Amino acid sequence: MSFLAVAQKVRAGAPLSVEDGLSLYRHPSLVELAALANEVRERLHGSRTYFNRNLHINPTNVCVAQCKLCSFSRRAPDADGAFTLSVDDAVARLQARLRAGDAPTEVHLVGGLHDGLPFSYFLQLLAALKAAAPGISLKAFSAVEIFFFHRLYRVGVEEILRRLQSAGLDSLPGGGAEILSGRVRDAICPNKCSADEWIEVHRTAHRLGIKSNCTMMFGTLETVDERVAHLLRLRDLQAETGGFMAFIPLPFHPENNALGDLAAPTAAEVLRNFAVARLLLDNVPHLKAYWVSLGLETAQTALWFGADDLDGTVSEEKIYHLAGSRTPQSLPPLEMVRLIRAAGRIPVERDTLYRELVSGGAKEAM
Amino acid sequence: MSLAPELDIFSLGRRALGSARALSDGRAFFTSARRLQADGLWSGPSEASCSLVAEEVVALLGGTEVARTAGANTVVFGLEGASAAAAVSGLRMLVRVPFAAGEAPDERSRRLAKLARVLTQSPGIDGVVPVPVGEAQGLDTLAFFAACRQVCGKAHLVVDLETFGHKLGQLCLSFGADEIVGPIVRQRALRLGERASSNEITRDEAALLLRASGFLPCERLPDGKVLPL
Numbered sequence: 001m002s003f004l005a006v007a008q009k010v011r012a013g014a015p016l017s018v019e020d021g022l023s024l025y026r027h028p029s030l031v032e033l034a035a036l037a038n039e040v041r042e043r044l045h046g047s048r049t050y051f052n053r054n055l056h057i058n059p060t061n062v063c064v065a066q067c068k069l070c071s072f073s074r075r076a077p078d079a080d081g082a083f084t085l086s087v088d089d090a091v092a093r094l095q096a097r098l099r100a101g102d103a104p105t106e107v108h109l110v111g112g113l114h115d116g117l118p119f120s121y122f123l124q125l126l127a128a129l130k131a132a133a134p135g136i137s138l139k140a141f142s143a144v145e146i147f148f149f150h151r152l153y154r155v156g157v158e159e160i161l162r163r164l165q166s167a168g169l170d171s172l173p174g175g176g177a178e179i180l181s182g183r184v185r186d187a188i189c190p191n192k193c194s195a196d197e198w199i200e201v202h203r204t205a206h207r208l209g210i211k212s213n214c215t216m217m218f219g220t221l222e223t224v225d226e227r228v229a230h231l232l233r234l235r236d237l238q239a240e241t242g243g244f245m246a247f248i249p250l251p252f253h254p255e256n257n258a259l260g261d262l263a264a265p266t267a268a269e270v271l272r273n274f275a276v277a278r279l280l281l282d283n284v285p286h287l288k289a290y291w292v293s294l295g296l297e298t299a300q301t302a303l304w305f306g307a308d309d310l311d312g313t314v315s316e317e318k319i320y321h322l323a324g325s326r327t328p329q330s331l332p333p334l335e336m337v338r339l340i341r342a343a344g345r346i347p348v349e350r351d352t353l354y355r356e357l358v359s360g361g362a363k364e365a366m
Numbered sequence: 367m368s369l370a371p372e373l374d375i376f377s378l379g380r381r382a383l384g385s386a387r388a389l390s391d392g393r394a395f396f397t398s399a400r401r402l403q404a405d406g407l408w409s410g411p412s413e414a415s416c417s418l419v420a421e422e423v424v425a426l427l428g429g430t431e432v433a434r435t436a437g438a439n440t441v442v443f444g445l446e447g448a449s450a451a452a453a454v455s456g457l458r459m460l461v462r463v464p465f466a467a468g469e470a471p472d473e474r475s476r477r478l479a480k481l482a483r484v485l486t487q488s489p490g491i492d493g494v495v496p497v498p499v500g501e502a503q504g505l506d507t508l509a510f511f512a513a514c515r516q517v518c519g520k521a522h523l524v525v526d527l528e529t530f531g532h533k534l535g536q537l538c539l540s541f542g543a544d545e546i547v548g549p550i551v552r553q554r555a556l557r558l559g560e561r562a563s564s565n566e567i568t569r570d571e572a573a574l575l576l577r578a579s580g581f582l583p584c585e586r587l588p589d590g591k592v593l594p595l
Binding site for chain 1: 508533539570579
């Protein structure tokens with residue numbers, strides 16, 4: 001399939017095939033690819049570029065999975081560097097932001113697969129955070145964690161989600177998808193839920209009205225064919241449920257983990273993945289450039305390679321920084337606005353569900 | 367600051383990349399570099415094939431011959447001093463061109479026009495090195511590289527990895543640059559202690575940056591010859 005033929009399909013709004021995806025990954029000109037992805041981005045969102053005010057809380061880094069790609073986890077609760085926050089500790093982090101007059105609209109809550117915590121801990125965590133800031137949106141627990149709760153507590157996935165939802169869960173983050181391929185998962189994260197199980201958790205969440213994000217962590221052992229298959233699998237689920245809000249390409253970071261011999265994906269490869277994702281995932285509305293993982297300049301540049309969202313102000317990010325990310329720990333809203341404007345885009349503050357907000361410092365800047 | 371609304375980054379990129387590929391027949395270059403400082407000491411890998419000295423440092427040290435004796439094989443001129451570049455023989459000559467995010471388009475255009483004149487007047491200049499004044503922004507940097515490519519003629523458009531880092535530096539290769547210089551080493555020391563924030567990359571990593579940008583990687587050797595990898 002020629003690039004021109006693929007471009008014609010894109011402009012006609014026709015979904016792309018596996019062969020189209022492969023040809024995009026192999027297309028020699030990154031700039032041509034970017035220009036086409038940008039057409040789709042601007043068709044969907046014009047120049048509007050989204051960000052939110054969020055707070056990352058990792059309740060624990062104790063994890064039974066011990067994935068080779070991870071720099072964050074510790075196997076035992078008493079291992080050097082292991083931590084588990086009390087509910088009060090977690091709430092204190094949120095309250096510190098509230099006291100500082102920097103109220104987040106979202107808490108992003110993900111952690112390790114700790115087999116020594118009762119399910120009530122997670123329910124209390126959600127309820128306490130919600131009580132501390134009733135209007136806040138809790139985006140919590142990746143599909144991997146949800147499936148782990150199901151197995152550990154011997155409760156069905158749907159019931160787990162219902163109980164979490166009752167305690168305050170609003171949406172699911174997209175992590176843990178890695179590459180939706182048994183071959184790759186067996187090699188890099190054999191103790192995580194399978195690709196089918198990851199998909200099934202999101203399908204169930206969407207059925208319950210819980211929106212979610214989806215991700216692809218690329219740059220380890222996967223082939224280009226497996227990347228394309230991953231993207232099309234997400235597209236198929238989205239066609240079925242419509243529950244994904246954003247897709248987030250995540251380049252592998254090789255520091256401090258068991259895959260440290262691998263080279264990190266280069267910036268050109270990262271941006272190629274953004275462009276291809278924007279073209280293949282035509283039914284997922286948003287493409288997020290997670291600046292913590294990408295670095296500020298690459299994230300800013302991604303806004304012309306299909307991305308329309310820079311994620312949030314973050315604060316206290318641990319997972320990528322332990323894997324070698326050298327980005328700041330947080331960005332104030334005005335800095336987000338400045339970065340987006342500097343890229344020639346229009347900043348729009350949003351909530352978790354991409355509803356537009358105009359408030360506080362961002363309003364002054366806009 | 368923002369990009370000018372009429373800026374078409376993709377048209378700029380297409381033209382610049384096309385020019386760069388035509389110039390070098392699909393090849394791009396990586397050059398391990400160290401720098402001579404005003405105190406006469408070198409910074410950067412001792413194995414570097416390119417030993418850079420800025421024209422201001424040449425003046426402080428007492429002239430080109432002193433710098434050459436110290437081991438310099440490349441002089442980097444400012445735009446103002448570049449007209450004197452023809453007088454320097456036996457050294458590779460580069461010219462740096464400043465740019466600032468948010469500067470007026472007219473001001474940038476005038477500087478690029480001056481660069482074009484300098485390159486015409488001093489045909490011995492082998493490369494152009496864009497240098498940001500203040501913080502480099504991603505998109506603005508790419509746009510400036512693309513604009514530079516249009517006036518570079520046969521000169522190489524050089525990315526200084528110490529300035530831009532390897533991420534933004536690599537992206538410049540899709541916007542007209544055809545050479546990266548910086549602390550490129552055979553084997554990287556562990557990022558521990560005072561090397562914790564080391565920005566060294568290996569030759570293999572440098573070659574990957576070029577290859578992943580669609581170029582045939584070539585290493586520039588100390589004698590100026592290039593070695594395809």
